[in-house]
Amino acid sequence: xxxxxxxxxxxxxxxxxxxxxxxxxxxxxxxxxxxxxxxxxxxxxxxxxxxxxxxxxxxxxxxxxxxxxxxxxxxxxxxxxxxxxxxxxxxxxxxxxxxxxxxxxxxxxxxxxx
Amino acid sequence: xxxxxxxxxxxxxxxxxxxxxxxxxxxxxxxxxxxxxxxxxxxxxxxxxxxxxxxxxxxxxxxxxxxxxxxxxxxxxxxxxxxxxxxxxxxxxxxxxxxxxxxxxxxxxx
Numbered sequence: 245x246x247x248x249x250x251x252x253x254x255x256x257x258x259x260x261x262x263x264x265x266x267x268x269x270x271x272x273x274x275x276x277x278x279x280x281x282x283x284x285x286x287x288x289x290x291x292x293x294x295x296x297x298x299x300x301x302x303x304x305x306x307x308x309x310x311x312x313x314x315x316x317x318x319x320x321x322x323x324x325x326x327x328x329x330x331x332x333x334x335x336x337x338x339x340x341x342x343x344x345x346x347x348x349x350x351x352x353x354x355x356x357x358x
Numbered sequence: 359x360x361x362x363x364x365x366x367x368x369x370x371x372x373x374x375x376x377x378x379x380x381x382x383x384x385x386x387x388x389x390x391x392x393x394x395x396x397x398x399x400x401x402x403x404x405x406x407x408x409x410x411x412x413x414x415x416x417x418x419x420x421x422x423x424x425x426x427x428x429x430x431x432x433x434x435x436x437x438x439x440x441x442x443x444x445x446x447x448x449x450x451x452x453x454x455x456x457x458x459x460x461x462x463x464x465x466x467x468x
Contacts, residue, residue, distance in 0.1 A: 248400070279458075284367070286446060286460040287401075302455075334400055344389035344408050344450055349400025 247271075250335050250350035258358055263322040265353050267335030274340040276318035277347065278302075278310060281332040293318055294340060325357045361385055362449055362459035370465040374436050379462045381447035382429045387457075389450040390423050390430045394443045395461075401446055437466045 251266035269276065275294050279287040279302075289302030291310040299310050307329060311319045318337075322329055332354050336347040362383045371377055381390070389408045393401035405414050407423035407430065414421045418441075420433040434441055447459045 277456075284460055286362075286364075287448075287458040289455070289457075292455065300455075336400070344406055346391065346403040346406060347401075347448075347456065349402070351398065351400050 248335055248337055248348050248350040250333075250353050252353050253351065254354050254356075256356045256358060257325050259326060261322075261325050263325050263355070263357075265320040265322075265333055265335075265355070267318045267320070267350060268316055269318075269337040269348070270316065271337065271348070272315065273337035273348075274315075275338045275345070276312065277336040277338075278308075278318065278320045279334045279336065280304070281334055281352070287334060290320065327357050329355065330357045331355060361457040362447055364445075364447060364459035364462050366462060367460065368463050368465075370467065371437055373439060373466055373468050377434050377437060377464070379432045379434075379445055379464075380429070381431070381459050383449060383457075384428065385449065385457075386427050387449035387451065388427075390427070391448045391450065391456070392421055392430070392432055393446045393448065395446060396443045401444075434464075437464075439466045439468050442466050 248269045257263050277292040278290045293299045293312045309321045332352050334352045335350045338345040338347045365380045391406045392404045395401040405421045410425045410427045412423045418435045422431045445462045448456045
């Protein structure tokens with residue numbers, strides 16, 4: 245079974261802090277994704293990566309950056325956290341394909357910025 | 359604006375009833391996926407449809423992809439409390455980018 249592990253289930257940080265969210269997958273998937281999930285808005289793509297050191301902006305990249313130094317690990321960074329970044333963050337991975345590969349999700353990190 | 363619109367947003371029904379959830383877009387997708395998400399967990403894939411007009415069945419769940427590959431529906435027959443959850447559709451583009459709908463929150467009462 246594919247396992248996608250997010251480092252924290254709950255995280256509370258203060259405005260202006262630098263925040264790191266970590267995600268690790270164990271199935272040698274090429275693609276990794278970071279989404280945020282807000283009520284009524286579904287999942288919105290922040291960044292994705294299809295290879296080590298490669299990254300592509302999603303629909304809402306402002307205020308975020310990512311790092312993929314190893315194939316199994318994809319980190320989301322909030323350079324200077326703000327209250328509007330309070331949300332549920334979901335990491336996912338998938339095989340490279342033609343837009344038909346299933347995405348495997350972690351259980352999410354609920355981040356609160358005070 | 360959402361690229362994929364799901365309806366209804368909320369649905370509360372009695373056990374044994376049938377229901378249909380819709381996922382509509384003006385864009386064409388290479389595939390359409392349906393996920394179910396339970397509280398405190400990440401979404402889990404139910405099905406992927408890739409061909410226009412395709413119908414797939416998963417026990418009491420029937421999934422259909424529109425002929426023009428812009429819309430999809432999920433029909434549940436004789437709903438059970440275990441079907442309760444958030445249902446999300448996701449349209450796939452080439453090279454793996456996906457767009458998610460806002461979801462349908464289903465509550466099946468015993």
